[in-house]
Amino acid sequence: MVQLASRIPHKDYTEAAIVRFLRGISQPFPAAPSLDKQFYLECHAGAVERGWPADSVAKHLPGGVAMGSFGYAHLPNRTTRILIAIYTACGIYLDDVYKEDVDAASMFNQRFFEHSPQADPVLDCFARVILELGDHFERVASNIMMTSTLNAVTALTLEFKTQGMPIHPKALGYPTFSRVMSGASEAYTIFIFPSDLPLRAFVQILQQCMIFINNGNDVLSFYKEEIDEECVNRISFLATQTGKSKQLVLENLAEEAIVAHRNVTNVLEQHPRALAAFRSFVAGYIGFHAAAKRYRLNELDL
Known part of the structure; x- marks a missing residue:
């Protein structure tokens, strides 16, 4: 597999951008960590309890468990980490299943507000998870999370309906707007x-950390997306809009992520517990990407 990857044109500059990103945040790339089997079983049981069919949950759950295990390992409440894992697995499911078949996703928000059954039992599970956010987080925080999640579901329909849409050079901010959404x-x-x-x-x-999370994912997922010939993503949009190469856009996003990381740590210095939580998340966030096979990072020399 590595020999095959070495013939892929974007491999070298993708490796360079990821290495620069990791050095800029003082974070080494870890060996792919192993999932906690007991935590996986608890997440599996929690997903099934919330309506996810037992015979299909295993396909999408590992990525969610990796996020709950590694990205949020510092959280003291295990049930919150399980909720985050199921939340992430539902997002992965949506991305995989409804990218090209958006009917059920396009109706999700309306059915959510009406408390109507969703078109898919996994979406019913997701709706239950969203409603549980208020049991785990302060009200303003949980309200922000709910609206953010509903926007993420809507973004699937937005992507579907704008496939092939030319990106106007003066439509500044649109690629980042759709990415944040x-x-x-x-x-x-x-x-x-x-x-x-x-x-x-x-x-x-919040805003600077969002830049770090979104840009970091764009950098770490670029290799996989190029292999899959995906073009409905921010790097492709920005390259088309600006006339810059994808390599240069990738490098710029990595640098923005480094600056955002620095800004977050500077602000949080006056709140040691918050800073410790962020630093733990950063290490786990990289670990999540290393563990998730969908990103194919094992094929790169990191």
């Missing part, structure tokens, strides 16, 4: 901080 990065940022931390301890870093 699809990433639920507000939710993943707030997940970082234990629920007993006051909102004022971390609310000022």
Whole structure:
């Protein structure tokens, strides 16, 4: 597999961008960590309890478990980590299943607000998870997470309906707008901080942390997306809009992520617990990408 990857044109500059990103945040690339089997079983049981069919959950759950295990290992409440794992697995399921068949996803929000059954039992599971956010987080925080999640579901329909749409050079901000909408990065940022931390301890870093999360994922998923010939993504949009190469766009996003990481740590220095939580998340966030086979990072020399 590595020999095959070595013939892929974007491999070298993708490796360079990822290495630069990791050095810029002082984070080594880890060996792919192993999932906690007991935690996996608890997440599996939790997903099934919330309506996910037992015979299909295993396909999408490992990525969610990796996020709950590694990205949020510092959270003291195990049930919160299980909820995050199922939440992430539902997002992976949506991305995999409804990218080209958006009917059920396009109706998700309306059915959610009406408390109507969804078109898919996994979406019923997701709706239950969203409603449980308020049991784990402060009200303002959980409200932000809910709206962020509903926007992420809507983004699937947006992507579907705008396939092939030319990106106007003066439509500045659209590629990042659509990327933020699809990433639920507000939710993943707030997940970082234990629920007993006051909102004022971390609310000022939300936007910069969102940049770190979104750009970091764009950098770490670029290799896989290029192999799969995906073009409905921010790097492709920005390259088309600006006339820059994908390599240069990738490098710029990596640099933006480094700056955002620095800004977050600077702000959180006055809140040691919040800073410790963020640093733990960063290490686990990289670990999640290393563990998730969908990103194919094992094929790169990192």
